[in-house]
Amino acid sequence: MIDPKIVRENIDLVKHTLKIRKMEDAVDIATLEELDAKRRSIIAKIDELRTQRNSLSKQVGALKQKGENPVGIMEKVRGIGDEIKKYEEDIARIEETYNTLMLSIPNILHESVPVGNDENDNVVVRTWGQKPQFDFTPKPHYDLGTQLNILDFERGVKIAGARFYVYRGLAAQLERAIINFMLDLHTKKHGYTEVFGPFIVNDDSMIGTGQYPKFMDEYYRIERDGLSLIPTAEVTLTNLYRDEILDGKDLPLYVTMQSSCFRREAGAAGKDTRGLIRVHQFQKVELVKFVEPENSFDELEKLVADAEEVLQLLNLHYRVMLLCSADTSAASSKTYDIEVWMPGLNRYVEISSCSNFMDYQARRARIRYRKKEGEKPVLVHTLNGSGLAAGRTLAAVMENYQTKDGTITIPDVLKPYLEKTV
RNA sequence: GGAGAGAUGCCUGAGAGGUCGAAAGGGGCGGUCUCGAAAACCGUUGUCCCGGGUGACCGGGACCGAGGGUUCGAAUCCCUCUCUCUCCGCCA
Numbered sequence: 001m002i003d004p005k006i007v008r009e010n011i012d013l014v015k016h017t018l019k020i021r022k023m024e025d026a027v028d029i030a031t032l033e034e035l036d037a038k039r040r041s042i043i044a045k046i047d048e049l050r051t052q053r054n055s056l057s058k059q060v061g062a063l064k065q066k067g068e069n070p071v072g073i074m075e076k077v078r079g080i081g082d083e084i085k086k087y088e089e090d091i092a093r094i095e096e097t098y099n100t101l102m103l104s105i106p107n108i109l110h111e112s113v114p115v116g117n118d119e120n121d122n123v124v125v126r127t128w129g130q131k132p133q134f135d136f137t138p139k140p141h142y143d144l145g146t147q148l149n150i151l152d153f154e155r156g157v158k159i160a161g162a163r164f165y166v167y168r169g170l171a172a173q174l175e176r177a178i179i180n181f182m183l184d185l186h187t188k189k190h191g192y193t194e195v196f197g198p199f200i201v202n203d204d205s206m207i208g209t210g211q212y213p214k215f216m217d218e219y220y221r222i223e224r225d226g227l228s229l230i231p232t233a234e235v236t237l238t239n240l241y242r243d244e245i246l247d248g249k250d251l252p253l254y255v256t257m258q259s260s261c262f263r264r265e266a267g268a269a270g271k272d273t274r275g276l277i278r279v280h281q282f283q284k285v286e287l288v289k290f291v292e293p294e295n296s297f298d299e300l301e302k303l304v305a306d307a308e309e310v311l312q313l314l315n316l317h318y319r320v321m322l323l324c325s326a327d328t329s330a331a332s333s334k335t336y337d338i339e340v341w342m343p344g345l346n347r348y349v350e351i352s353s354c355s356n357f358m359d360y361q362a363r364r365a366r367i368r369y370r371k372k373e374g375e376k377p378v379l380v381h382t383l384n385g386s387g388l389a390a391g392r393t394l395a396a397v398m399e400n401y402q403t404k405d406g407t408i409t410i411p412d413v414l415k416p417y418l419e420k421t422v
Numbered sequence: 423g424g425a426g427a428g429a430u431g432c433c434u435g436a437g438a439g440g441u442c443g444a445a446a447g448g449g450g451c452g453g454u455c456u457c458g459a460a461a462a463c464c465g466u467u468g469u470c471c472c473g474g475g476u477g478a479c480c481g482g483g484a485c486c487g488a489g490g491g492u493u494c495g496a497a498u499c500c501c502u503c504u505c506u507c508u509c510c511g512c513c514a
Contacts, residue, residue, distance in 0.1 A: 043472050047483040054483090057495040061440040064494095074494040081494075245469090373451065376478095377469080 001363045002105050007032060017108050020115045020325035027104050035098040042091045046084055053080045103214070106330035107360040110297065113334050116324025122337070123324065128308065129317035131341055136404045140344035141395040142275035144402055145171060151276070163265060163273075163280045174410075175283060175394045177417030179258050182285040182310050186387055190306045192256040192287060197236040199259055200227045205239040208365035210331045217266045229262035233286035234384045238361060241290060245377045246369035252291040252299060256387065258283060275395065277349060282391035289383040290367065293359065296381035297334070300356040304336045307352040307387045313413045316396050317341040319348060333358045336385075340392070344399035351392045354385030 007014060011029065018024050056077045063070040114123050145151025150171035156164035167175060186192040206212040206228050211219055220229040230236055237255050246253070261284050272278035287306060291299045304320060311318045323335040332355035339348035359379035362368070368377035401408045410418060 040472065043483085047472060050483060053494080058440075060494050064440085070494080077494040374467085 001102055001360060002108060003359070003363070004036070004102065006108070007036060007102075007105075013108060014105060017106060020109065021106055021328070021330075022117065022326040023106060023330075026106075027101060032098065032101045032105075035094050035101070039091060039094050039098055042087055042094070046087045046091065049080050049084045049087070053077055053084065056080070103364075107333045107358065109325055109328060110334040110356070112322075113328060114322060114324045117326050119324075119327045121324040122321045122327055125320045125322050125336070127317070127319040128312060129315065131317055132343060132400055134343065134402075134404075138343040138399060138402055139406070140275060141342070141398040144344065144398055144406065144408070147406055148408070153274075160280070163278065165276060165279060170408075171394065171398075173418055174397065174414065175390050177414045178393050178397070179283060179285060179390050180417050181313075181414055182387060182390070182393075183256060183258060185310060185313070186254075186256045186285070186287060186306060190254070190309075192254040192306075195237060195240070195255045195257045197233075197240070197257060199230050199236070199262075201230055201235055201239065202227055205235055205242065208242045209235045209238045209361055210364060211235065214330075218264055220262050220264060230259060231263045232261050232284060232384075232386075233257040233259040234288060237286060237288035238367075238382055238384065239365060241367045241380075242365040244367060246290065246367070246380065248292070248369050248371040251369055251380065252289055252295065255288050256285060257288075258285045258390070275345075276391045277345075277395065279391065282389060284389045284391075285387050287354075287385050287387040290369075290380045291383065292369070292371070293378070293381050296356050296358060296383060299381075300334060300336070300354060300383055303383055303385045304338070304352075304354045307338055307354060307385050310388050310393070311338065311340060311351070314393070314397060314411050316400055318351070329355065331355070331357050331360050333360070338388070340396045342396055342399050344402070349392060349396070351396065352386040352388045354383070356381065356383045 002014070011033065014027075015029060018027060018029075056073050060070045060073050060077070063073070114121065116122065139147075142151060142153065146153065148170070150167065150169050152166040152168055156166045159166070183194055187194050200222070203212060203226060206219070211228075211231060219231050222228065236259065237257050240255065241253075260281055262281050265278055265280060268278055276282070287303060289299055289303060308318070308320065318338055318340045321337045321339060323337060328335045335353060335355040337350050338352040338354070340351040342349050358381050361382045362379040367380050367382065369380050370377050397411060397414075398408050401411060403409060
């Protein structure tokens, strides 16, 4: 959620953001402003009535102690109470709509975000390495893996359904190696604290990071328990400090967690139907930062670099994309995607998305910090990024490290993590 | 899953319909004292919302797990939910 003050004091900024995000019709700004004004006038009215009630009720108590019978005042206060109740009903109704509208306002974009219409207007900010050359036609990972009998899509479908898979032998070991390698890199070199927490979370957590209520259909929710499977460890990590006031001395705070991620992929019918690219359950190492507002954009650059290093050490060619205004997700003020080259698929595939949410998530989740003892708490800025998606990394390793005879070699950095090399 | 107990400020913990934003102790911060420190003593110590000054200030309101209810008035009474603890059961 953006700062309500922006709506009051700088509505043009909101309008501009909606415009360049191509979301002009998504939010009824006029209604929002009207509701905000109404809301505040009713609050003023209620507060005034409560002031009256409080002082009159005190008189009742005082008179009763003197043994007098203050029926008249009691009647009057009852009337005030009824009036308050009426206003309270009004405000509950207004705030419900107001909050829904506020929540539907996307984050203000950083001025460095390029204005564009769709993903074609994303900007390549840098590339690393180059496409590997093969003297044969490289296979997509799903063919390669099926032939090697290490990826089993048919049995995944049998056990769970479409978009599920089974790893066997090397694929299973390799992904485990990839996850451990990534965690070690981030904890030992980049200063993240490894965390492990729930894969199943309550609605408050899903709301805190912005999955709910807007994107209910995208996630698996267990009705009976009111819990949801996390679509990313971002949910677990960011909600670590929901409803807390952090000590400024502890910032910046870097945490990382590996988890399975569960996504219904409701709107992705027909897309990436083969292989590991788009599945209902995948593993990912997530990076989350809680930082002071003035540093958050520098922290974003460092976050991207932390994720990039994984690919560099794996010697996988990639490019970093700065997402344009229309392609940046609603909660983010600036997002970089890292796209790894997949020679078998013959295209770049997103393997990490790194965003600065500024105070957008922190406001929803009420994550604040106190710069110094005695000072007012202020909202932190939160950032997150994949560091990286393990399944897609596995697929990228397979495609980039394949040999002419249909096997794959093991990247040097992963060798220590595997019992045997193949 | 069954039985019982409980949820109060940074922490411990009182309060049991009015004067309670809330005793007391601890911690933190400031001060006195000291060459300095400890100890003693004094002071201070929440969050959110609305309004005004639109500087770190003033006025009002809300908040004692969450949400409803009773009442002139609720931290205190009633209902629902959530969570915690103890015992039993089950279990990786």
